[in-house]
Amino acid sequence: MTAEGRSKLVILGIGDDGTAGLTESARRILAEADLILGPASTLAQVGRVPGRKVILEAEMPAALEQVRASQSASRPVLVCGGDPLFYGVARYLCDRLGKDAFEVVPHVSSMQLAFARVKESWEDAYLTSLASRPIESVIDRIRTAEKAGLFSSDQHQPGKVARALLDHGVDYFRAYVCENLGSPDERVTQAELGELVGMDFSPLNVLILIRKAGGPDQVGRKGGRRLFGNPEDAFAEGRSATGLVTQAEVRAMALAQLDIRPTSVVWDVGAGSGSLAIEAAQLASLGAVYAIEPEAVDVALIRSNAEAFGTANVRAVAGRAPEALADLPDPDAVFIGGLGRQFDPLIEAAYGRLRAGGTLVVNVATLESLSSSYGAMKRLGEPVRVWNVMISRGVEQMETLRFDAIPPSFLLAVTKSGAGRG
Known part of the structure; x- marks a missing residue:
């Protein structure tokens, strides 16, 4: 319980493979919950559990009120995809209700899985989500990146992203589209940017871009490209x-x-x-x-x-x-x-x-x-x-x-x- 006597909400990450990919302790949290909030698609992955399931509102202000109300339950849980703190809902909720109101149990992020599937390190990659920003705002960051990982959105699917990059003269990346990671219908497509234009993919996808050797705008001229303090x-x-x-x-x-x-x-x-x-x-x-x-x-x-x-x-x-x-x-x-x-x-x-x-x-x-x-x-x-x-x-x-x-x-x-x- 929090200092105000309200229950802490557990924010639990779930992969595309559902409860099969959870740890034993994470499955126990679900089994003991009396209220489970989450998007309809994520709730469907939870399976049969005793707790009452409530579909989380898509609009964040309304979802915030649902989360506040859920704290009157004894053991409330909010389920979401992947790592709740990596372009997930946890940061939004913690910023508005305070970190002490929650516990976070992460799952492997689909971004981590995507880089693992293409066997590339992601520690030096530019990572972002297109769910709440226009493509144009990230093109210049991609232009000088060695690697980029993008969460696409309904408005910005891989084909549209590829078209925007090509229109801005960025044609020197090898692309991978990783769909439905962790699910039985998982698929990884390798293609040139031009080949992505017009192709259709599952809404659940991650776009990975790897710079080709010798491509223009290579990071740095002498001594490397820095955010500031370049020679x-x-x-x-x-x-x-x-x-x-x-x-x-x-x-x-x-x-x-x-x-x-x-x-x-x-x-x-x-x-x-x-x-x-x-x-x-x-x-x-x-x-x-x-x-x-x-x-x-x-x-x-x-x-x-x-x-x-x-x-x-x-x-x-x-x-x-x-x-x-x-x-x-x-x-x-x-x-x-x-x-x-x-x-x-x-x-x-x-x-x-x-x-x-x-x-x-x-x-x-x-x-x-x-x-x-x-x-x-x-x-x-x-x-x-x-x-x-x-x-x-x-x-x-x-x-x-x-x-x-x-x-x-x-x-x-x-x-x-x-x-x-x-």
């Missing part, structure tokens, strides 16, 4: 811009201070070749990043680098700030780098548009720029956080180790007061 040579830059890509370590510190969320709107003012904008876009995967740059050659480089990294949510804006900021949506985070001498007007303009709870980060290289930026930011908000970034990188030379210093710089950050972001 400078991972970004193309023009001859006139050589050395102006923000150093990886400074970039990582700046991104940490910007506190970017998946849906954030970000401005990168003075974007250069777009290194920070691109990494910000990988963090704000459902948001948008505006890379403002006055030099036409660098605007072209931003677009080229964004395409290479598969960050379609980077918007290159040709123009000089603050004038170029006028038509942009208000930001949740702003990074300013590559400044000239007139710091104050730009800092004030960016801070004025910044949403409450958002952060402005400035990167400068000289003491004069530091003094001017610090004064402008201190007038706008308190406290201003400041770092003198002096980093040396270890370099092996023959059998010795030496350290090369990267150009020192200063990083400043200030967070706008207010209610903050949701």
Whole structure:
């Protein structure tokens, strides 16, 4: 019983093979339950048990009320497919009713089974469900992945996913569709993406994508592709811009201070070749990043680098700030780098548009720029956080180790007061 005297609900995972695939303790939980909630298809797999069966509502708010009511039973159980905590109902319920109201007994996830069937590790795969998101929101993540595992949905069956990938130029994956895993009619289909288009599959399927050797957009150019902190040579830059890509370590510190969320709107003012904008876009995967740059050659480089990294949510804006900021949506985070001498007007303009709870980060290289930026930011908000970034990188030379210093710089950050972001 919980602290309020209500019964804990056991959330029990069941595979497509029904109770035959359960452990003895899981079968005992079902046998002793006096109330069993679950989708009709899962309840059908439970078989004959003493407990009263109740079909769980498809709409989650209504299902939540059923779960609350079920706690008046002595031994309530909610059955669902696979692992309840892996794109299952358990996280939704725990977030709303508290973890102490439940016990979770997982089964092997169909995603685990799918990767086992194709004999591939899933520890480094991009995994997601298409049940509650559009295909377009995951294409760029798939584009640069080595492996991907997708729970399809009624609206996004494998053929439709394959068509969307091909329409976006992603044609370098070997596909496996794993249907009815654990059931007598289990089937695994291996095909090219083009072959999947028009094919029909059981609604209970997992789509596995494995990158072909030598395919384009291979992860990383040099040293591997990272979410942030990629080495400078991972970004193309023009001859006139050589050395102006923000150093990886400074970039990582700046991104940490910007506190970017998946849906954030970000401005990168003075974007250069777009290194920070691109990494910000990988963090704000459902948001948008505006890379403002006055030099036409660098605007072209931003677009080229964004395409290479598969960050379609980077918007290159040709123009000089603050004038170029006028038509942009208000930001949740702003990074300013590559400044000239007139710091104050730009800092004030960016801070004025910044949403409450958002952060402005400035990167400068000289003491004069530091003094001017610090004064402008201190007038706008308190406290201003400041770092003198002096980093040396270890370099092996023959059998010795030496350290090369990267150009020192200063990083400043200030967070706008207010209610903050949701």
